[in-house]
Amino acid sequence: MRFVDEFRDAELGRALAGEILSLVEPGRHYKFMEVCGGHTHSIYKYGVDDLLPANVELVHGPGCPVCVIPMGRVDDGIALARQPGVIFTCFGDMLRVPGSNGSLLDAKAAGADVRMVYSPLDALRIAKANPDREVVFFAIGFETTAPSTALTLKRARAEGVSNFSCMCSHVTIVPPLRALMESPDLRLDGFIGPGHVCTVVGARPFEFIPADYGRPVVIAGFEPLDILQAIAMILKQLRDGRCEVENEYTRVVPWEGNLRALEVMAEVFELRAHFEWRGLGFISHSGLRLSDAYAELDAERRFSVPGVRVADPKACQCGEVLKGVIKPWECKVFGTACTPERPIGTCMVSSEGACAAYYNFGRFAREREVV
Amino acid sequence: VNYASAAEVRCGAEHCITCSDEAVAMEVLELDGERELALCQGEDGLRASVEIALVAPVAPGDVLLVHAGTAIAIATAAEARR
Numbered sequence: 001m002r003f004v005d006e007f008r009d010a011e012l013g014r015a016l017a018g019e020i021l022s023l024v025e026p027g028r029h030y031k032f033m034e035v036c037g038g039h040t041h042s043i044y045k046y047g048v049d050d051l052l053p054a055n056v057e058l059v060h061g062p063g064c065p066v067c068v069i070p071m072g073r074v075d076d077g078i079a080l081a082r083q084p085g086v087i088f089t090c091f092g093d094m095l096r097v098p099g100s101n102g103s104l105l106d107a108k109a110a111g112a113d114v115r116m117v118y119s120p121l122d123a124l125r126i127a128k129a130n131p132d133r134e135v136v137f138f139a140i141g142f143e144t145t146a147p148s149t150a151l152t153l154k155r156a157r158a159e160g161v162s163n164f165s166c167m168c169s170h171v172t173i174v175p176p177l178r179a180l181m182e183s184p185d186l187r188l189d190g191f192i193g194p195g196h197v198c199t200v201v202g203a204r205p206f207e208f209i210p211a212d213y214g215r216p217v218v219i220a221g222f223e224p225l226d227i228l229q230a231i232a233m234i235l236k237q238l239r240d241g242r243c244e245v246e247n248e249y250t251r252v253v254p255w256e257g258n259l260r261a262l263e264v265m266a267e268v269f270e271l272r273a274h275f276e277w278r279g280l281g282f283i284s285h286s287g288l289r290l291s292d293a294y295a296e297l298d299a300e301r302r303f304s305v306p307g308v309r310v311a312d313p314k315a316c317q318c319g320e321v322l323k324g325v326i327k328p329w330e331c332k333v334f335g336t337a338c339t340p341e342r343p344i345g346t347c348m349v350s351s352e353g354a355c356a357a358y359y360n361f362g363r364f365a366r367e368r369e370v371v
Numbered sequence: 372v373n374y375a376s377a378a379e380v381r382c383g384a385e386h387c388i389t390c391s392d393e394a395v396a397m398e399v400l401e402l403d404g405e406r407e408l409a410l411c412q413g414e415d416g417l418r419a420s421v422e423i424a425l426v427a428p429v430a431p432g433d434v435l436l437v438h439a440g441t442a443i444a445i446a447t448a449a450e451a452r453r
Contacts, residue, residue, distance in 0.1 A: 091439075119440025121422060141439070144394065148441035151424055196394045199436060199444040252436055252444040261425045261443060 007223030008046075016228040017051040023235035030056045031187060032234060033324055035177065036194035037064030037352030038222050044361035046224040056231065059186075059324035062176045062280065063194050065141045066093045066350035067322060070276045071310040073169055074099035077138050079306050080167060080299060081112040087130060089123040090138035092116045093350040098343060100310045120152035120166075127156070127164035136299045137166045143200045146170045146288060147261035150268035153290070153297050165299040168289050170269065173197050174205050175286035176277060181213045185325055190234040192227065193219035195249040200265075202257025203245050210243040221249040268294050278312060278346055279319020318345035321354050328355040335359060394438035396446060397421065399431050409442070411435060 024030065034040055040060045043049055049058055062068055074097050081088035081104060088104070095105045095116060108114035113133075117123045120137050127135035139149040149166060156164045173194060180186060193206055198219045206217045216237040220230035230248045237243060247253055268291060275287025290298040299305075312319065316338070317331040328334055328347065338344040340356050347353035351360070397411035397419070409429060411421045422441040423429055435442040 119422075121440050144438050144443065147425055147443065148422070148439040151422060151441060196436065196438060196443065199394070252446050258425055258443060264425075 007221065007225040009225065012225055013051065013228060016225065016232060020051075020056070020228065020232050020235060021053050023232060023239055024053050024055060025239075026055075028055060030189050030235070030238075031059055032056070032190045032192060032231065033059045033061045033180075033188050034192040034227070035061035035063045035173065036192075036197065037067070037350065037354070037357075038196065039192055039194075039220065039227060040064070040354050041352045041357045042222050042224060042227060044357040047361075048224050048227050051228065052231065056235075058192075059188065060321065060328075060354035061191075061324060062180070062277070062322045063142065063173060063197075064322075064347070064350050064352045064354070065145070065171065066091075066097060067318060067346040067353045068171060068176075068277045068280070069094070069097060069140060069169060069346060070278045071098070071100050071312060072276065072308050074103070075101070075310060076300075076305045076307060077167060078102070078104060078107045078112070080136055080303055081107050081114050083134075083303060085132075085134055086303075087113045087115060087126060087133050087135045088138065089115050089117045089126060089135060091118075091140065094138060094140060096343060097346050097349050120149045121155070124152050124156055124161060124164055127161050128159075131163060133163060134302075135164050136303075137164070138169065139166050140169045140171075142171060142173050142194070142197050143265070144196045146265050146269065147200060147258070150264040153268050153294055154264065156297060157294070165297050165302050166290065167299040167305075168269070170288040171275060171277070172271075172286055172288065173201075174208070175283045176280055177206075178208070179280060179283050180323060181209070181215075183323060186323060188215060188324075189238065190215055191217040192230050192234070193217045193245070195219055195221045195226070195253060198247075198249070198253045198257065200258050200261045203247055203253065203255050204257075206245050210245060214243055216243050217245045219245070219247045219249050219253055221251070267291070276309065277322075279322045313344055316345035318347045318355075321345075321347050328358040331355070394436040394443060397435050397437045397442075399429050399433045399435060401431060402429070409435070411437065411442075413437075 104114050123137035209217045218230040218233045220226045269288040270291040271285045272287040272289050274282045315333045320326045343349045347355035397413045399409045401410040407424045408420045409423045412418050426442045434446040436444040
């Protein structure tokens with residue numbers, strides 16, 4: 001398919017790897033963060049890190065929406081799912097995220113009506129087909145997913161679907177990045193920016209990284225050549241002493257984002273004062289809830305939700321993985337007590353979680369290395 | 372894709388549907404203007420109805436970036452701008 005195949009060309013990949021090698025200063029260690037879980041997945045899937053010089057290190061960022069959902073929030077979802085007459089809908093990955101007392105999948109096994117959907121529109125369809133039941137959609141995701149939820153809520157209102165509501169756990173990417181930059185235990189030299197979040201919000205929201213923290217950002221696509229090209233662009237900025245936001249992913253990311261998407265989001269959502277992130281704690285203005293104009297579609301206002309804060313399991317080091325402080329395999333329970341089949345931490349659940357991506361693809365390369 | 376077991380979720384989720392950030396390129400086959408939907412086909416050959424309110428107007432042959440059933444960008448737009 002156009003726009004896909006040409007960005008997986010092996011010849012060009014090798015040429016880019018050569019260019020990257022020529023750009024690094026020997027003796028200097030480079031630490032770049034790929035913000036987004038989609039990049040983490042591509043890096044391990046295509047073995048991008050094998051093409052990099054030893055002194056270029058990629059650190060995984062907090063951009064996996066499943067991984068950042070705290071246990072208390074999962075418990076709230078399960079409490080809603082158990083209410084009589086409720087059909088609880090959510091994306092597939094969210095089903096397996098452990099709460100303090102089992103996952104949504106366990107709740108389903110115990111009799112709750114929990115259904116997996118591919119999009120919020122599917123949840124609305126279920127609501128229309130079951131007018132005598134209350135259908136709740138558990139909305140998670142960054143700015144890439146939020147417009148889809150917003151459009152669905154607008155549609156629900158326009159079509160007068162009164163048995164549909166949304167438990168909104170959407171988050172925004174900029175506040176956790178700022179929190180990471182303020183974190184003393186992490187030193188980064190540059191960022192690979194989240195390409196698809198940027199199709200919605202544009203490149204401008206990332207300008208604070210060079211302006212306030214003096215680090216380059218290159219917004220990148222998700223094919224292997226995109227990621228290699230972005231790394232080369234960051235290295236060029238560092239070599240030339242420049243520091244700015246650059247856009248490698250011009251084939252889909254306009255500088256100003258998708259204005260129509262931003263408009264629907266502004267209409268339907270408002271910022272929460274605080275939102276809890278797994279491993280990162282409470283971050284101000286980092287989560288979205290439904291605006292007062294859409295209050296009647298807000299599941300948290302329609303039903304009573306416990307809203308109890310639950311500490312992460314002691315053995316789990318997802319927080320440090322999300323902050324890029326440790327690598328997945330450095331976690332005490334990685335691949336032993338915590339596997340994709342029986343995850344303890346959220347990073348092992350989603351295919352874009354750093355631990356699951358590493359477990360599925362990267363560990364084989366590491367085994368070769370260690371042997 | 373059958374999501375009956377955890378292993379299948381993992382294997383089936385080549386691109387995670389909750390994708391933090393990843394969207395999927397799909398080509399527009401047919402338009403349903405009245406419902407603001409388009410029938411699209413992905414690189415894996417799978418077809419799906421896609422919400423196009425955020426990127427309309429689109430035409431058959433356009434390549435859309437689709438995330439959670441909603442098109443968030445037209446890949447062909449940049450080409451057209453050039």
